Amino acid sequence: MESGSGPITQFESSDPNKNKSCDEAFTLGKMFCEGKTKVVYEINTKTPGRCLIVSKDIITAGDGAKRNVMEGKAELSSATNAAVMQMLNDFGLKTAFIKGVNKKSFLAWKCDMIPIEWVARRVATGSFIRRHVGVKEGYRFSPPKLETFYKDDENHDPQWSREVLEEAKLKCGKIVVTPDLIDIMEKMTITIFEVLEKAWKSKNVSLIDMKIEFGVRQDTNEIVLADVIDNDSWRIWPSGDKRLMKDKQVYRNLKEVTNGDMQNLKENYTWVSNQLTAISEALNEDKNSVRVAVCMGSPKDMAHCNKIKAGCTELGVRCTLHVSSAHKSTTETLKMLAKIEDEASVTPTVLVAVAGRSNGLGPVISGNSVLPVINCPPPSEQWGRSDIWSSLRLPSGLGCATLLDPQAAATCASQILAQHTPLVWSRLRVKQMQYWIDLKQAN
Ligand SMILES: Nc1ncnc2c1ncn2[C@@H]1O[C@H](COP(=O)(O)OP(=O)(O)OP(=O)(O)O)[C@@H](O)[C@H]1O
Ligand SMILES: [Mg+2]
Known part of the structure; x- marks a missing residue:
């Protein structure tokens, strides 16, 4: 398809995983604007509000004063743009890019x-x-x-x-x-x-x-x-x-x-x-290159742990769940820790300890591992206020942290791991931007 010629062409998407509204077939409508390096077309479709952007084999500089045909540029530009925009969409940024349609064009929000x-x-x-x-x-x-x-x-x-x-x-x-x-x-x-x-x-x-x-x-x-x-x-x-x-x-x-x-x-x-x-x-x-290992003292803490897992998954951090009590199954706790430590030599890991009543779990794994440990004790109605001291007051030489909110534990663990992965770093950065924008808009 050449820019400006505007033949009616049927585009069909082959990606079944994409959002339906972005995925239905469409036909090419009239050209509605043409610039130095791209042409934009209306498309005929049930879902309005989208357009097709087609690249040209043109390179320009000096506001168009210098201009050359560069064979293959349209394809290279489309591939570069698609990789960048998909990346930004994946980080949670809002872009007009929907998806590539063919080697020279992509579907965009108009x-x-x-x-x-x-x-x-x-x-x-x-x-x-x-x-x-x-x-x-x-x-x-x-x-x-x-x-x-x-x-x-x-x-x-x-x-x-x-x-x-x-x-x-x-x-x-x-x-x-x-x-x-x-x-x-x-x-x-x-x-x-x-x-x-x-x-x-x-x-x-x-x-x-x-x-x-x-x-x-x-x-x-x-x-x-x-x-x-x-x-x-x-x-x-x-x-x-x-x-x-x-x-x-x-x-x-x-x-x-x-x-x-x-x-x-x-x-x-x-x-x-x-x-x-x-x-x-x-x-x-x-997406699987860093890990949060959540150790819970009892399977009753599963709902709390699943909230930590959801927070990690959203940020692109793998999260594994383990059950072991430092008080009642101490040897098993240390075995589990040894395995996680071994795996951490390949996959950077943060441990999160979830134990109610008397939290022995966090301090014990912290005292026996070099990995960072975050206590995230589940809420308890009866003794909640006193239970917290078992997480906060540590034997000398220990350094585990305590966060009460499961989302906060997921965020903190991900921030520690973000230094190892641009994906997690970028998702956190975009999330912070979005909080800033939401607060500004709420005001
Ligand atoms: N999602 C979109 N919806 C509508 N129009 C778009 C969209 N994305 C890009 N355009 C417009 O497509 C036109 C063609 O792009 P191109 O970059 O070739 O123009 P240009 O000659 O560089 O002019 P400009 O200085 O306006 O960028 C531009 O006017 C651009 O603003
Ligand atoms: Mg332009």
């Missing part, structure tokens, strides 16, 4: 686009150091530096300050871009940058900066990450070395574009697409 480019930077380079004379290339921003640019090719996308953006009161679909919505998009931009930075770090590649766009979903009026994130959207430096850059900056830097240059660019774009496929596969495997 948005009214907010005409702002949101830029996040970890390292100062490029236009930033030209605009901020005196700041050396390589200066690190912590937290990432945010900038906003109004999308206006003719005027070379002027930078807008926070104040200009507020005063513009941009109208997009049914919403007006208020200071609160700007705060939310800023928060989302930083979070998206941080999780992508973590993902790239797993391949020893530094994410230097990134630009993204938001849209307002026409069906729900939600603000979502829209457009695409592909190799044109960021600077990435393998090993943090600028000379090894693999992104569109290589093209921007070319004075004249030779066939050899185009070949080199294509190799870079292919490398990036392959790396992202590998990163997203590794993230899927990450």
